[in-house]
């Protein structure tokens with residue numbers, strides 16, 4: 001390996017990509033962050049940015065945005081993977097969604113690229129409550145979602161990043177599909193209750209009908225495609241198909257995944273959820 005053998009981390013400012021960059025850097029692996037604001041901007045919507053971002057790159061953490069189930073994702077991921085391999089990349093690690101049938105088209109195209117591949121099929125991230133669209137509702141004291149009794153094995157972004165770093169640096173993970181979940185099934189109400197207990201504040205949870213949720217999002221100015229994606233996630237993906245634990249963290253790292261309650265305690269201790 002030379003200093004020009006870079007690992008490109010897409011979504012490098014996001015929930016998993018940021019942690020993957022940190023993990024690789026701690027191991028002394030030369031990295032490049034693929035984001036729209038970088039020195040060499042990377043934009044999924046602008047294929048002209050892909051080749052400059054791939055220069056001198058031997059491995060890529062492929063995190064698509066907004067979601068592999070979104071229209072155009074397989075075409076983009078397939079074309080990007082072929083370009084990466086043509087340019088000298090040998091290892092591709094794809095962040096995928098657990099139970100998302102549509103994501104499998106992208107997985108297949110990346111697997112067919114000729115690279116040594118690893119697929120990470122992740123459950124819903126814990127960090128949606130601390131670094132994403134569920135942060136404000138938690139801070140405001142009430143989470144309202146179209147999710148009821150179906151439980152989800154929320155996974156910690158730190159575990160996803162640990163598996164991604166292993167897969168990018170150790171050939172033993174080539175050809176593996178890892179189902180990444182936490183160690184426990186929780187409903188959204190359970191998750192909010194864990195956060196409430198960790199903060200010592202009363203944070204309510206209310207289930208609403210999908211149509212009412214969509215109408216509320218539209219009223220708040222959320223774009224139609226984002227609303228469609230959220231409804232897909234809360235109805236199709238959360239229909240019970242994922243209501244069981246996966247063994248990916250244990251299989252990849254030889255240890256148990258982090259628990260949601262630990263995430264809640266850690267995050268509560270930072271004061272993030274008591275901002276207002």
Ligand SMILES: NC(=O)c1ccc[n+]([C@@H]2O[C@H](COP(=O)([O-])OP(=O)(O)OC[C@H]3O[C@@H](n4cnc5c(N)ncnc54)[C@H](OP(=O)(O)O)[C@@H]3O)[C@@H](O)[C@H]2O)c1
Nearest residue numbers: 011012013014015035036043044064065067122123124125
């Ligand atoms: N969140 C979950 O619970 C969950 C669960 C399973 C799978 N996933 C998958 O994880 C992936 C990331 O989703 P996320 O919601 O967690 O987001 P995220 O990674 O936290 O944040 C989005 C990242 O994507 C980058 N980005 C945004 N638009 C981009 C574009 N047009 N081109 C290139 N980069 C762009 C952003 O960087 P800049 O803005 O700096 O460019 C940022 O780094 C998605 O494929 C999603 O399906 C998420």
